[in-house]
Amino acid sequence: MGYRRESEPSPFRTGVVHAGISLAVFGGLSASLGLGIHVVADPAAASPSQTLALFETEETGDTLRMSRLTDPGEHPGGDLLPGTEDTGSVMEMAYVPTEGEAVRIEVTGGQGGPTVGDAIRINGRIVRAGESLSQVRSVPQADATINLASATTVSSAPAKSKSKAPADVYARKFANPEGLPMVGLVIGGLGMNATQTQLAIDDLPAEVTLSFALDSKRLDHWIKTARADGHEVLIEVPMEAYDYGRMKMHPDTLLAGADAKANLTRLEAVLARTSGYFGIVNYQGAKFAADKASATPVLERLSEKGLAFIDDGSFERTSLESLSRASGLRYARAAGPIDARQTPADISAELMDLESLALEKGAAFGSGYAFPVTLEAAKVWISQLDEKGLMLAPVSAITNTRPVEVRTGSLDKSGLFNGG
8 A cells, every 4th residue: 555645834935924924914004003193193293393584585686685583573484593682693695697507606794704806715714716725725814805816826727828738738837936946746646545545635735746546446536636626637657667576567558678659559548548637657667767769759759749757766777868858858857755665754854855955956856655654744844845945846847947867865665666
């Protein structure tokens, strides 16, 4: 006789069925409760509320006049705050159409005080069109009528210039009427770390030149942000080093020994990534810089495009200066990296050497990366330049003056690999 065994019910299926039934029951109860509250509830029984009218408005032409109410009965919408006293304060806002779709709002009276031309006051600082708050932090303001016309300003729009070369159009405007010795800084490696990039843009004066890494995922955004804050910018072009160690070579690296067509194709690919830069700065490149045959076509193409070439000073043997002079390329070599050793004392020592070189030669600049210790040391150093009779200048101004041939500082690689 055959034997047939009845199958046990599936625990999984049983659990799913029970969960579905529970959800249906509780969902129905919740819906019923919500509907009942909506139908029978009385909004007036909620917590007490009161509408407060603080100002009375009056429109006159293009001006909106707002004055504080003196009597609770003057406005049917509500009462003054208990215990408040009328001070007769009045605020007027004039809406003045400007070019394009923008609207300028001029505020008179009130906490902001009187306007100054087309400027506004932010946190007690007067900021004009084309300026940012961080740009004017270092400018002393005695009162609301201070004249900022003498301060150097720059906007994100290209500067007006007879020359259409990017080295002129996108360079920060600068003047040194007293002929003071000039010092400059290029802070690079930006765009990879959002926090450090924003910190460099906001905390460093607009005269500090900023350079951006090619692999930044928001390259256009960061360049526009930096230029809107007054900084001139460079892009970093990867060039072949003697030893990469464990580092992988960038696919667009300019190579020593490569034919001109290959290097120029890579250069064009790099330059097409973004816009708004007045020149390029090398990223590594000791081997490439020592190869005249490979470097010459690249420098000539940069000259044709009206760009400047900033040498970060991180390698010893180079023919870039003589080749740049022969091709008519605007070229300047940094006195050296300021943060090869990443300690405050070492960076300060490099910056002091930079001062000495500027006093001797008339102009000098250094290069560094946006490490926190570098930014802090640079901020302290910059704050002391006035009392030392030195002027902080954008690197483009030093490039247009003359290249600096003397180098300062140690090229010891401890603490930072520079690709040399």
